[in-house]
Amino acid sequence: MSFTRPNAGDHPRDDLAAYALDAVDGAERQAIESHLALCHSCRRELAAHEEVLSRMVVDERPPATVWDQIVAQTRPQPQAGAPEADQRRPAHDDVVPLATLESARHLSDERRARPRRRLAGALAMAAAVVAVAGIGTVVVNEMVGDDGGQDIEVVAETVGVISGDGVELAEVTVDEAGAAHVEFTGASTLDADHTYQLWSTDGAEPVSLGVLGTGSDREIEVTLPEGTTRVAISEEPAGGSSQPTTVVGQGELSLPA
Amino acid sequence: MVVTTAERPDAVRGTAVATRHADSMRLADRQTGPMDEELVAALVAGDHDALAEIYRRYGGAVWGVARRVCNDRTLAEDVTQTVFVDLWRRPERFDPSRGALRPWLVAQAHARAVDAVRSESARQRRHEREGQYAPPPSPDVEAAAHLASLSEDVRRAVDELPSDERDAIVLAYFGGHSYRETAALLGAPEGTIKSRIRRGLSVLRRALEAQGMTP
Numbered sequence: 001m002s003f004t005r006p007n008a009g010d011h012p013r014d015d016l017a018a019y020a021l022d023a024v025d026g027a028e029r030q031a032i033e034s035h036l037a038l039c040h041s042c043r044r045e046l047a048a049h050e051e052v053l054s055r056m057v058v059d060e061r062p063p064a065t066v067w068d069q070i071v072a073q074t075r076p077q078p079q080a081g082a083p084e085a086d087q088r089r090p091a092h093d094d095v096v097p098l099a100t101l102e103s104a105r106h107l108s109d110e111r112r113a114r115p116r117r118r119l120a121g122a123l124a125m126a127a128a129v130v131a132v133a134g135i136g137t138v139v140v141n142e143m144v145g146d147d148g149g150q151d152i153e154v155v156a157e158t159v160g161v162i163s164g165d166g167v168e169l170a171e172v173t174v175d176e177a178g179a180a181h182v183e184f185t186g187a188s189t190l191d192a193d194h195t196y197q198l199w200s201t202d203g204a205e206p207v208s209l210g211v212l213g214t215g216s217d218r219e220i221e222v223t224l225p226e227g228t229t230r231v232a233i234s235e236e237p238a239g240g241s242s243q244p245t246t247v248v249g250q251g252e253l254s255l256p257a
Numbered sequence: 258m259v260v261t262t263a264e265r266p267d268a269v270r271g272t273a274v275a276t277r278h279a280d281s282m283r284l285a286d287r288q289t290g291p292m293d294e295e296l297v298a299a300l301v302a303g304d305h306d307a308l309a310e311i312y313r314r315y316g317g318a319v320w321g322v323a324r325r326v327c328n329d330r331t332l333a334e335d336v337t338q339t340v341f342v343d344l345w346r347r348p349e350r351f352d353p354s355r356g357a358l359r360p361w362l363v364a365q366a367h368a369r370a371v372d373a374v375r376s377e378s379a380r381q382r383r384h385e386r387e388g389q390y391a392p393p394p395s396p397d398v399e400a401a402a403h404l405a406s407l408s409e410d411v412r413r414a415v416d417e418l419p420s421d422e423r424d425a426i427v428l429a430y431f432g433g434h435s436y437r438e439t440a441a442l443l444g445a446p447e448g449t450i451k452s453r454i455r456r457g458l459s460v461l462r463r464a465l466e467a468q469g470m471t472p
Contacts, residue, residue, distance in 0.1 A: 001436040003357060004357055009453040014448070014451035014452050014454070014455050015451060016455075017451060017454045017455035017458055018429070018436040018450070018451045018455075020364075020452050020458070021367075021426070021429040021430045021436075021454060022367055022368050022371040023430075023434065023435045023439065024431075024435065024436060025435055032351075043355060044355075047355050047356035047369065048356075048462060049458050050360040050361065050363070050364045050460075051356060051357070051360045052458050052461050052462045052465060053360070053364070053367070053458075054318065054322075054359055054360035054363040054364070055411055055461075055465055056407060056411055056415070056430065056431075057321050057322040057363050058321050058406060058407065058408050059301050059317030059318050059320075059321050060317055060324060061317060061321055061434040062316050062317065062319075062320035062337055063319070063330070063333075063334065065334070066316070066320065066334050066337050066338055067309075067312060067316070069334070069338045070308075070312065070338050070341045070342055070345075073338065073342045074308060074341075074342055074345045074346075075305055075306065097425070105301070138319060148346070173321070197398075200405070207401065207405055208398050208401045208402055208405070209402060209405055210394070210398075210402040211394045211398060221330070223325075223402070223405065223406045225405045225406065226408070238397060239395045239398065240394040240398035241395075241396050241398065242395075242397045242398060242401065
């Protein structure tokens with residue numbers, strides 16, 4: 001073992017960085033945790049890594065049912081009018097909301113609304129109201145269940161259609177939770193060696209928004225970066241490509257510019 | 258019926274908490290109301306309103322990281338619930354002297370999401386052998402999809418990183434891959450991946466501090 005400056009080799013700094021990403025398993029993980037228990041400076045460094053990593057996380061609106069479940073597990077009797085999950089945008093001025101959340105406020109009247117998912121419980125209604133606030137035209141059907149609780153039907157909005165050769169291939173929708181989906185409506189199903197891939201074509205170069213599978217799954221959840229207005233779907237070898245190979249359809253989204 | 262915004266309940270019902278802490282309350286940079294550590298202290302005292310307020314503040318961040326890492330709403334819902342139920346049951350695990358609440362909650366969520374994904378991927382591999390799932394995307398496609406999800410200013414900072422450091426961080430953090438898997442995905446030695454992650458995190462920290470984003 002070579003002689004080093006005092007402590008210079010004692011802090012597993014590379015391991016600690018990987019540990020901060022939960023990328024270390026087993027015995028290595030235990031060794032780092034043993035070191036952390038004794039080393040103040042590494043605990044501080046870990047907290048600094050966690051701070052940086054948490055900046056990479058974009059707040060999104062959780063489904064209302066999540067808070068319902070938390071209440072059910074933390075308080076036996078949920079009170080009527082209990083605090084709603086994440087009702088308003090986060091207070092941080094440094095957090096940019098997902099484009100899809102913004103987009104819900106920009107939907108216009110002629111867009112189709114249709115039932116997507118049924119949520120149970122009074123809390124769900126509040127979330128649905130938030131999701132449609134500012135639109136003013138979306139109808140939320142409310143039903144009273146047998147137990148006196150409320151079941152409501154909430155809606156997804158079509159925010160764009162992707163077509164090729166005049167044929168509609170897929171629709172892009174945003175649901176009550178602000179989640180965006182690509183829903184294949186007219187695309188044929190590919191063989192297992194190929195996949196559809198979604199692209200943003202707003203910039204000089206297409207940017208991949210993820211692979212969509214063969215089309216056998218009719219609905220795929222996607223993340224649309226803020227300000228996405230033009231998208232394309234291409235056909236790719238399985239696993240996807242870094243650049244589009246064969247563009248089969250294009251469309252425009254009515255998201256904020 | 259048409260539901261109007263007038264029927265929306267008040268955004269936060271944390272009045273009791275706010276009043277209780279009025280004496281010691283000071284204005285935080287980004288929010289008014291009780292400080293995070295005061296809310297956690299109220300949790301120790303069994304104040305459920307404090308949990309609701311913490312959820313209102315950070316439920317979106319916990320859900321955001323869980324959903325991205327899990328890439329599955331049901332798994333992400335489980336992770337998000339577990340994080341807040343655990344916080345309620347063992348609030349003393351949060352040590353305010355070590356760091357802020359949001360990064361701590363995000364780290365809790367990330368660890369659970371990675372656990373969920375690793376056991377989920379074991380399940381999925383079994384299904385793949387039965388031909389039920391499409392193969393996963395290639396590493397550069399996966400990394401690009403995660404990068405596209407970042408907010409504008411964070412993406413600017415991340416774009417400053419050398420691409421090998423950026424890909425190592427993004428694949429390990431958002432992809433939920435271990436450093437060994439990340440090394441295999443990127444075709445680089447395992448030790449190199451760990452150094453890239455550390456260097457990349459240091460550069461990111463400086464870039465974010467320069468943007469005034471780190472408190």
